[in-house]
Amino acid sequence: MKHLETSYKTHDGLELYLQAWMPEQPKASVLLVHGLGEHSGRYAHLAKKLTDAGVAVFTFDGRGHGKSSKPSPTAYFERYEDYLKDIDALFGKVKNYVPGIPAFIFGHSMGGGMVAAYCIAYKPKAAGVILSAPLLKPAEGTSKGLIALASLLGRLFPKQKVMEVDANLVSRDPIEVKKYNTDPLNYHEKVTARTGHQLLRMMRFIGENTEKFDLPLLLMHGTADGLTNPDGSREFFKKLKGSDMTMKLFPDFYHELINEPEKELVMEEIVGWISSRQ
Structure with missing residues (x-):
């Protein structure tokens, strides 16, 4: 397995950190899109499983995240549509780098929402999509008033820090929670009003076009x-009309499925699903 690192200049002049894990002879490829506040390096163990199965893994630190954000992560971006443009450009690069093999897209959390929105808006020629705990609907009990306030703050005070993420809900494994909390490439502060507003816009777009x-x-x-x-996820899945659609609910699991105590089971599910569609 080879590990490659490079960078990519976006349509609006940002420089994003890219990395890839390459097996000797790839049978398939996957573009992996990480979640809010984290970074692509946290998926090295999943990449190892996939490359062992002959799948080339390409990923990036999204705008405002990880090594793409200097001097430190902010988890800030102006428009979710810019994120979709980044995904489109990088998925094109994946298919050009390893042509002639099935190309998949994986998205976790916010990345899952972005991938869903991307697939709806851009209609990419992908062999399949994996959404892990995707952000598709606001938290239970989020009022319309709060959503309206988020919209107002996002416009007037875009960098105001408004929304806290509880790291204890990342995994049932306390070791994983500690690793998350001590990782300097993760963003550990409150999420900004602008980012929160853009995520609400993204969810609304998905809901209206599922x-x-x-x-x-x-x-x-x-x-x-x-x-x-x-x-x-349940509501999104119910609206789908395609024939090759699978939903897998994991009873009592927390947010990061590939960092739960039963992560081997989850990663086997991902590898098996991709392998059966090569």
């Missing part, structure tokens, strides 16, 4: 996820 999602799908969510709403 029926347009028509790629083969593996949708996974933990039923005890306190960071992204499992009902969002």
Whole structure:
């Protein structure tokens, strides 16, 4: 397995950190999109599983995240549509770098929401999509008034820090929680008003256009996820009309499925699903 690192200049002049893990002879490829506040390096163990199965893994630190944000992560971005443009450009690079093999897209949490929105808006030629605990619906009990306030703050005070993420809800494994909390490439402060508003816009776009999602799908969510709403996944899945659609709910699992105590089971599910569609 080879590990590659490089960078990419976005349409609006940002420099994003890219990395890839390459098997000797790739049989498939996957573009991996990480979640809010984290970074692509946290998926090295999943990349190892995939490359062992002959799948080339390409990923990046999103705008405002990880090594793409200097001097430190901010988890800030102006428009979710810019994130979709980044995904589109990088998925094109993946298919050009390893042509002639099935190309998949994986998105976790916010990255899952971005991938869902991307697939609806851009209709990419992907062999399949994996959504892990995707951000598709606001948390239970979020009022319309709070959503309206987020919209106002996002416009007037975009960098005001408003929304706290409870790291204890990342995993049931305390070791994973500690690793998350001590990782300097993770963003550990409150999420800004602008980012929060853009995520609400993204979710609204997905909710209004779910029926347009028509790629083969593996949708996974933990039923005890306190960071992204499992009902969002249930409602999204019910609206889908494609024939190759699978939803897998993991009873009592928290948010980061590949960092739960049963992570081997989850990663086997991902590798098996991709392998069966090569």
